[in-house]
Amino acid sequence: MIRICFVCLGNICRSTMAEYVMKDLVKKEGLEKEFLIESRGTSADVGSDIHPGTKSMLDKNNIPYNKHIATQLEKSDYEKFDYFIGMDNYNVISMKRIFNNDEKIYKLLDFTKNSKEIDDPWYTHNFTITYDEINKGCKSLLDFIKK
Numbered sequence: 001m002i003r004i005c006f007v008c009l010g011n012i013c014r015s016t017m018a019e020y021v022m023k024d025l026v027k028k029e030g031l032e033k034e035f036l037i038e039s040r041g042t043s044a045d046v047g048s049d050i051h052p053g054t055k056s057m058l059d060k061n062n063i064p065y066n067k068h069i070a071t072q073l074e075k076s077d078y079e080k081f082d083y084f085i086g087m088d089n090y091n092v093i094s095m096k097r098i099f100n101n102d103e104k105i106y107k108l109l110d111f112t113k114n115s116k117e118i119d120d121p122w123y124t125h126n127f128t129i130t131y132d133e134i135n136k137g138c139k140s141l142l143d144f145i146k147k
Contacts, residue, residue: 002145003036005081006108007091011041011070012051013121014087014130018108020058020065021131022138029142036081040073042094053127061131073098085141087134088117108137111144 004022008015019039026035048070050058058065075098077084084105086092096102109115118137121130 001034001036002083003081004038004083004085004141005073005077006037006039006085006087007042007073007095008039008087009041009043009091009120010045010048010122011039011043011072012048012068013054013127014118014134015039015041016050016065016068016070017054017057017131018085018087018134018138020063021134022142024063025138025142038081040071040077042073042091042098044072046070046072051122053121053125057127057131061135075099078104083141085137088120108141109133111140112136 006015006018016039019037022037026032026037050065050068073095078099078101082104084095085108086095086105087108092105092107095105107115108118118130118133121127
């Protein structure tokens with residue numbers, strides 16, 4: 001089983017969007033039984049549902065999602081997952097600090113030809129650009145894993 005944890009700051013926008021986009025891609029490939037896909041945040045702001053802007057983009061693209069409760073990344077998560085996929089440099093730095101290790105840590109767009117940070121739509125209010133980048137990153141990550 002391949003175990004992926006997507007990580008952003010609050011676990012309500014980018015990481016949850018990536019979680020459900022990846023679950024949808026994996027399901028369409030018939031591989032859902034081979035993957036465990038979850039998401040976490042690096043901040044202590046836990047308990048919130050998915051941001052309405054993220055829900056709107058998932059709905060617009062016919063991607064199913066469930067009730068979500070924002071969860072904070074913890075040191076004990078390191079043994080549960082094979083890949084920790086951050087959205088920006090701050091997420092990567094935070095994960096390295098939490099785990100005191102970087103062997104399983106990546107940025108999502110590192111798997112594409114244009115490695116960069118995915119801007120936080122909490123601040124930019126542009127969920128369309130965030131969705132496009134996450135979709136591209138998830139497709140590239142899935143291709144990487146399948147190879």
